Amino acid sequence: MATFKDFRNSVKPNWCPGCGDFSVQAAIQRAAANVGLEPENLAVISGIGCSGRISGYINSYGFHGIHGRSLPIAQGVKMANRDLTVIASGGDGDGFAIGMGHTIHAIRRNVDVTYIVMDNQIYGLTKGQTSPRSATGFKTKSTPEGSIEQAIAPMEMALTAGATFVAQSFSTDLKDLTALIEAGINHKGFSLINVFSPCVTYNKVNTYDWFKENLTKLSDIEGYDPNNREEAMQVLMKHDGLVTGLIYQNTERPSYQELLKGYSEKPLVDAELKLDQEHFDKLAAEFM
Amino acid sequence: MINQLSWKVGGQQGEGIESTGEIFSIALNRLGYYLYGYRHFSSRIKGGHTNNKIRVSTTQVRSISDDLDILVAFDQETVDLNYKELHDRGIIIADAKFNPKQPEDTNASLYAVPFTDLATELGTSLMKNMVAVGATCAVLDLDINVFREVVQEIFGKKGQQVVDKNMEAVKAGFDYMKENLAEDAVMHLEKADGKKRLFMIGNDAIALGAVAAGCRFMAAYPITPASEIMEYLIKALPPLGGAVIQTEDEIAAVTMAIGANYGGVRAITASAGPGLSLKMEAIGLSGITEQPLVIVDTQRGGPSTGLPTKQEQSDLMQMIYGTHGEIPKIVLAPSTVQEAFYDTAEAFNLAEEYQCPVIVLSDLQLSLGKQTVEPLDPNKVEIRRGKLQTGELPEIENKGYFKRYEVTEDGVSPRVIPGMKNGIHHVTGVEHDETGKPSESAANRNAQMDKRMRKIENIKFDTPVYKNAPHDEADLLIVGFNSTRGAIEEAIGRLENDGLKVNHAHIRLIHPFPADEMLSLVKSAKKVAVVENNATGQLANILKMNVGHAEKVKKVTKYDGNPFLPHEIYSRCKELF
Secondary structure (H helix, E strand, C coil): CCCHHHHECCCCCCCCCCCCHHHHHHHHHHHHHHCCCCHHHEEEEECCCCHHHHHHCECCEEEECCCCCHHHHHHHHHHHCCCCEEEEEEEHHHHHHHCHHHHHHHHHHCCCCEEEEEECCEECCCCCEECCCCCCCCCCCCCCCCCCCCCCCHHHHHHHCCCCEEEEEECCCHHHHHHHHHHHHHCCCCEEEEEECCCCCCCCCCCHHHHHHHCEEHHHCCCCCCCCHHHHHHHHHHCCCCEEEEEEECCCCCCHHHHCCCCCCCCHHHCCCCCCHHHHHHHHHCCC | CECEEEEEEEEECCCCHHHHHHHHHHHHHHCCCEEEEEEECCCCCCCCEEEEEEEEECCCCCCCCCCEEEEEECCHHHHHHHHHHEEEEEEEEEEHHHCCCCCCCCCCEEEEECHHHHHHHHCCHHHHHHHHHHHHHHHHCCCHHHHHHHHHHHHHHHCHHHHHHHHHHHHHHHHHHHHHCCHHHCCCECCCCCCCCEEECHHHHHHHHHHHCCCCEEEECCCCCCHHHHHHHHHHCHHHCCEEEECCCHHHHHHHHHHHHHCCCCEEEEECHHHHHHHHHHHHHHHHHCCCEEEEEEECECCCCCECCCCCCCCHHHHHHCCCCCCCCEEECCCCHHHHHHHHHHHHHHHHHHCCEEEEEEEHHHHHCCEEECCCCHHHCCCCCCCECCCCCCCCHHHCCCCCCCCCCCCCCCECCCCCCCCCCEEECCCECCCCCECCCHHHHHHHHHHHHHCCCCCCCCCCEEEECCCCCEEEEEEECHHHHHHHHHHHHHHHHCCCCEEEEEECEEECCCHHHHHHHHHCEEEEEEEECCCCCHHHHHHHHHHCCCCCEEEEECCCCCCCCHHHHHHHHHCCC
């Protein structure tokens, strides 16, 4: 049985010291071990950006794709092999700017993939431009007068798109984050976990201290019911999205694979490629 | 007795023009005739002129004909727009309901047949199409019972009464025409051989080829003229355990297909020019990460939305060079529906053997022109998966990564798929070392770049060039690709009748370009005419770039949205002498 150490490799991340992404990496490694995975049965698919490098820092199959497209790649991998655990990951630019179209549709499609967004409210790898998660007024190289756009509210957006698993965490809460990733992996369907992962180099507003001050743990709200979508929406609106924990889960709705008619119960990758003559003749007869 | 003729039915879009053509063709195909169809349609659902031109022959035909024998018209617009194609003994059969007017400058004769009235008398005007089919039968002196089987299949679900009524409508049209038709106007079509053959569009063949090759997943976004591939696979794959996902956009389609191929399943995506433009970055990803990928591009009129329902062959350069940076890529261009089947199947082998994107290039006329196809043989479809590793892999010490990008002599590295023990490696679109870890070292860059480009230097493809080159020294070599083959063949027949020695080369492996083979053909010809549906002569330029002899190479282009007619190629080539 693999331990979290088996999910470590020898590559040294090129993240800045103090970057929030380190604990996300550790949480994925721990969660993978805790749910009983072997490294070869996990595929981490990531996008482009600082956080997108994460697929290279975990000892598992890893695919570092193109900007904003980790989700369609991840869904393709899962469709090919439903026995694999597939984690998609990337930053807020990857998932909520260039890749937002895929995010919404992956949510409503509900393929069994866990999507972890490392949300630092800024573009780090390109050295400090505004992100769709940057707050109004946020000053960056690309918004010298302060951003005049409204920030995206990813959790509310996910709920309206029909998400079956919506969670949010803070990268210093390693234990909570690990538990949420485990729950996401075990969830039958698409799970979205947004992680506040501070950028210590370019974001001087949304710092560790800022999050500590402003975040509310859902576990501290008495009687909060994560199976109630209406309540989930209310709590998000009340706290301006700054909550952590399992926000919403729908365990009733089957995953895409379960609903898909005819889809092979065993991994598609093991299917016989050669078509027998009888089957071919049947197909050809339709054209006669 | 005649051995071929052309029939066209036209009217307003949404009026059943398509089904009239369909019933007529299926019945004739079953009698053993060879058919070749061309649909003129617009990017709208209802209204606007549409027509379906079908050529019927006792031998294989792969082009629409220059002229027309029978025009079936449901409105005056159809008469006005199409009568000029009719030859002197041609016939217009028009619905009496719209008081058709005989055009003045033609010797073709017009017969007003009460399609609508006869159908209404039998119960519903909807059956006017069947009346028209019956009237055609009378001109061709065909037994109307040849339609019974087809009518039964189409209307059987609605009950025997509907079937009988429709057959009555066919008979009513037949009887009316028989009574009114001048005796010498009957066109006696030679009997066909009665052999069973397929009747399909190129997109059907592409989709069927994918199924036969073991493709079990497709991700695609709807677009003309590619959607039929998705629509076919969405029915054909689930019984085999596979699936089709209609994605949110073209980029999702291609990246999902890349993900599925990486996962080890043979996966495809298909689109047309606008979609391919969007897929370009991902095609580069497939190239540098060496993931197999099969993409179909059904060319249509560009640029931008261009002429979305019209014929063009202007994606050639983009297919060869598209994506930033340089990658190994294979571009196939089947020239017949049969080749579309076998080439698509082979594309999956090439994609896995060379671990790179393979583009199956088609064009609107090849993709949508419905035609008779000799039986396809699934036993000719091989399944070759190249260096895909099977069985147990040796253990790697110290959690080292599998050398997925090992530098090898042929450039192809061993391939493993997720789930395999001891196969863990990294995949990235960043330049990487042999294990997939990012590396920017110059030596590594050269080693990996050379390795990738080396892969396709000597690719094996059965027939890179379709050749009909009987002359050691030719006056003219005609070069084309995709659907122009039939029209070129017919033009060559006429040029040879005029005493010219003409060779024909239809390029099926567009990239890497079969330069040696083409060079010897170009050398042995006095002149070279490159026939293509685009404005800039893209294939001509590719040919010149690869084999030289620029002074010999003449561009024969057409980009008005319509396929070449044989006589156009004939006269444009004649002008060269």
